[in-house]
Amino acid sequence: MRQLVIGALLLASTVVTSPPAQAAAPATGPASSTPATYSNPVSGDAVRTFPDPAMIRGKDGLWYAYGTTNPIDGKNEHILPMLTSADMVHWTYAGDVYTGEDHPSWWPNGARPWAPDIRYVNGNYHLTYSLSTSGVGLATSPHPTGPWTDRGRIVPAGGSGCPTNNIDQAVYTDVNGDNYLYWGSYDTICVAKMNADATEVTGEVTQIGRGRRMEGGFVVRRDDWYYLFYSDAGCCDGAFSGYTVKVGRSDNPLGPFTTPTGVDLMDLTSKDGIVLAANGNGWVGPGHNAIQTDLSGQDWLVYHAIPSSAPEFGPVTTTWGTTIANLARRPLMIDRLDWIDGWPVVRAGAGPSTGEQPAPVTTWSVGSTFNSGTDGWKGPWKPASDPDSLGHLTGKGSTSELSDETVQGDVRVEADLRLGEGGSAAGLFVTRENGARNITAWLDREQGALVVTTKVNGKTTTASSPLPASFDYGSWHNVAAERRGNALVVSVSADRLGDPLATVATTLPGGAPTSGAIGVTTRGAADADNVGAAPLYTPVTERVADPVLGERLTAYSDEFDGTGTPTAWARVRNPSATLSNGSLVWPTQNAELFQGTNTASILLRDAPQGDFAVETKLTFDGTRGNQQAGLLLYENDDRWLKLTHTVLPLNQGNGAVLHQTEFGKEGPRPGATPPTAVANAPMFGGPAARTTWLRLLYHYDEENGEHDVRMASSTDGTHWIWGGSWSLPRTGPVRIGLISMNTAGATATFDYLRTYEVTSR
Template sequence: MRIAAVASLVLSLLTGLNDPIGHAYENPVSSGFADSFADPAVIRGLDGYWYAYGTSDPLREGEGTHHRLPIARSTDLVSWTYVGDAFGEDNLPPYAAPGSLLWAPDIRYLDGRYVMYFTVTNTTSSPHEWDYSIGAATAPTPTGPWTHLSAPVVAPRPSGDSYWNTIDPAQFTDVDGRKYLYFGGFFGGLWVTELSPDGLHTVGQPTQVAIDNKFEGSYVVRHDGYYYLLASSANCCAGPTTGYSVLAGRATSPRGPFTDREGLPLLASRAGGTPVLDQNGDRWIGTGHHAQVTDLAGQDWMAYHAIDRDDPFLDGPYGINERPMLLDRLDWIDGWPMVRAGAGPSEQSDEAPVTRGFVSLTDDLSGWRGDGWTVQDGYVRHSDGGGALTARRGVGGDIRAETDLRLEGPSAGLRVGRATVTVSADGLTITAGGARRTAALPGGEAASAGLATWHNLAVTVKGRTITAEVSSSRLGDPQATLRLHSPVPLSGGFALVSEGVADFDNVSVARLARPVTRPAPVPRPGRLIDADEFDGEESDGAGGDWQWVREDPDARVTGGVLRWPLQNADLVGTANTASVLLRDAPEGDYVVETKVTLDLGDDTVRNYQQAGLVAYASDDDFARLCQVAIWNTRQVEYGRELPFAGRLSYGGNIVGPPARTTWLRLAHHVDPANGEHEFRAASSRDGRTWTWGGVWTFPKDTVPRIGLVAHGGAQPAVDAEFDYLRVYRTR
């Protein structure tokens, strides 16, 4: 986007603030050009526009034609326009089998060109229908023209008679300049492989970073010295019961090991994962497969897809899932990313990304002064010798300044108040009040040559602390980061500075975003209003206020617990052979809790043994929160079954990792706007530290009861032991 600096200056004098601010927008942000835009990837192009890339589905209901990696463009990250597809109908990679689909793009700017990675669902390497691989294409601009590589970046990976899920690529460049590619999915797990310097070929052997059967859609960023692996979990595409969500782990190396907030590895059978994004009971479910971007004020935002629970399919029921693109604020609280501080997806937002600052410069020198500066080809160039181009408006307070920069001379950068930040072959340097610090750029002599292509320089001033970083794509993987505490105040002028020939583009100064530092509130149990401690005399089954659906004679109260052998039965589907132990729920808001011990072992396949809580309206309308064996993993799954369009739909949402003894909660809330029953799930490994997950809803005209289940398989035989069931009034 080319905006005259004089217009920006006039606007800034009128408002003195970033633009836009306080501007509401509605999700999904892709509605202006698409009904569905799944697996979004986002980047800011060198032309100043933001570009989004989606998986290969039809864009509109009734269209019926798959777009091969559609592309949209925006000036503000909120209003998007379709600008074409990356590839035409007959333009597949040379190694792709006819009819192959292209999924889940990832976009980067590397060494002077755009590189797009994507999943190729079927290659010519075998007759197998789903021998996935990772492909790539390069282009000089964000819209192409794109040129396929002649071979996959990651070839199909055989596993017996099948192939591992070599899907969902995400590229990352480390501070030492090494490039990596993360990929993988439920069947086979998540992996990382080093890439060649050009980012187009693998180097060495890959490393597994997350267990199979739990994660896909990986995305890695570096933040405050840690590497954060964010990935989606549960099912992406179960229509009205899609429980997709985003979880995170972090590490001190791009190869891991990644652990969650409680220190639990993502590679363990009881795999960890700290929630980043979960459905919250509003319109949106299945929130996941995301990208991360930073606006000009330094605020991070997450672009992701979701499903409207009332309109889950693109055309007829049980066809293509309709997954539009949403955008929401991403906060960092106590060292962990959380969408809207943990509040989850929004239907509409009263704030928008800052995509224009109160000082800006693109291709118009109005409002600036300095000799030796010219405009050419849409950017500003400084000629030989030393010089500065100074904005006529000064800057003060907490701000973030940015420029895209390439240099032929010795150095170039920004002067912000009394601090100067420069980039050179020696590295990234901050000088302020006689203090000076330098951080090396990766690559040695190659770094000097690399600076001849565009890089982004971002400078943040907060009080007297100045932070600078250099990156290629502004996507959370800076190649150098440096911080200095200035001995002098930093308010003053703003200028571009250069020794020798240098080019500047997309220059801006914006008020620094104020970070959200407190998480959104979670349900808290208050006064105890109902309980069964299972501490009475030994008896067959449970008495008192309990009611059975298909009574199980093997369930017994003994030794202070309800001991219930797992049944070789289930509730999912039309058979409905499992027993359910229920009691009436109180009116209003409450929290129901149980403590269940279940020895599911580790690593071995024991599908789908489980025990836990249930919110039950009928055999075909329930939400089930259990610790469960899913293949080789042990997870806390929050599943939902309901009737939809003449069939039963089932899907799951993932909460925290289980222990042998796991505490489970369902927090019930009645939505005053529509009367719906909202049940939010939580789990704990010690009864004190709780992980809160997603929300499933029941219509207002239902009367869900609450209770316990223990089923999913009888081999090997194992008992579930429930210590109690307690119901609290919500505080």
């Protein structure tokens, strides 16, 4: 199982405290110290599986995660299980949203709700969940773990207007306060506006994405772009799960969304924009993501993945008494999400992590949740409490509450704020040196705006951004300020989930304080909670380098010169390929290499020893479902890896077909009960064109006895999109092959087959 290796990339901080902060350890809330490291899966000590995770930071200062209905203990099924954590690393089981005896009466018999999404809307937590053909449900609660109140369906059973299953939903709130629901699966993602309370879909349904098994849409807004994260290929097929997280972006929440190479997510081809893919280190099928931000401002991808060493449970009995065989184990994972050149990618492109990694920052250098009092703070504000936030501060008049300790340098400061009756503004001191030198971010009811003021010796500089007309000043909102040098970015959101309701980006004037206390202030009545500062994260700005190919190995290559039958290749089942005009021309055939159906013809030749890369330039004119042609690394008919241009039907597409760069494998299925001799599954890479360049990068993992193979593709032969890796237990050497198969009527034209040494991988 090959592990990509990258050098040290970060992290230097410039926040200091003088003297060190001594905030009281809260009874509940962030841990008293941030773990130095973590190892995936982070749910390992709490539950054995936690698919389709969603995560939120509660107003009590804890993190909460929600998962699909599953046997989280390996035996008994739990309906929408919940976890809680003080540090995003150590999790505790916190109950289930529903039970088999206590659930909405309108659910159909045998319902297994999945893919929860969590949001904070006007003082309540909104949990949406999927019921497939029975629609999308909503439950609300004033606390992250309930008790939950059933709000019925927000997407009706049957005809929602989206030609797909009604699953994998996620809510997004835009800067103008409009709410949107994204949902869909099995090849199509849709979006529609919701009502002001985010309790019902009311707008026209718009299709925004089409792709093989495209699902799990999740939208965030960053730098005026809307990013639609999604997963494609198979989510939950044990060691044969090809799930991959990809992304497109748009300047409108309704799309169109395009990939880094400009491919519209509605185009009938596979897509680039790979955020996370299997890398051969023992995790397969990483996907169905959410996003969380730590206290330093660093984003984290929250997702599930499958351990290839123990990919499946045995038969499991559901809440309703039915049996599910070979249910995949999908524990909770987190990894650093980097934004490089305007696009998100996990760990700079290194993929899922294994072993110890730098942990999320979950403790402030200065700050408190106020769940255990107000030690470390000075001012007239009083302690108060409620069931949602637990301990918090309340202030009246024109008053301020300040930290005893100070911060300086690059810093992230945040607070949860809300206005009381008659309150006109609540503010966060980003830095307060004294009354004449301070930087303050205000939720200003009178101006209807997020207002940032910088005072320098009697002169005030102001920048602002309007808040939505529907903004509820009486419910908690998070105000977060990030200072890097003299650049300041302040945003306000309900739930810290990448959906800012207003953002102010400004350059601080000369003389602005660079050190001082943090705190909160008010004009009128206001409450404050979770006030703190941490060193601002250091962004990663360069991707992990792509593999580098070395010298061409001519003994293992073919330019396809000459005419007639290619003589340098072994022929399996008499392929009808011929040489013509410097190419190998091969019509597709009605034959397969699928599990027990091994009828397709193959051209084979020996592969070199050690690491190598094999490449071909393929022109393919397929138009009918399942026609395919491309590369093969072959042990035998039931043990192989292939990379093809494949034509696949679009579900609910009225006959439309998708052109996919399909990376598949076939081999023994570990862990299946009863044992399964052989299984077959794909993942998908970048877009396929009429002429597509295909590469397979081979490595023999001697320690684990596996073939590790990574795919890449190109539509111009110069710019390559490197995708995920498959691993396959080795019983013998692979040979290099070509195929053109599955459905007759198309022609594959191979310009060459070239094999290279690998300089770096």
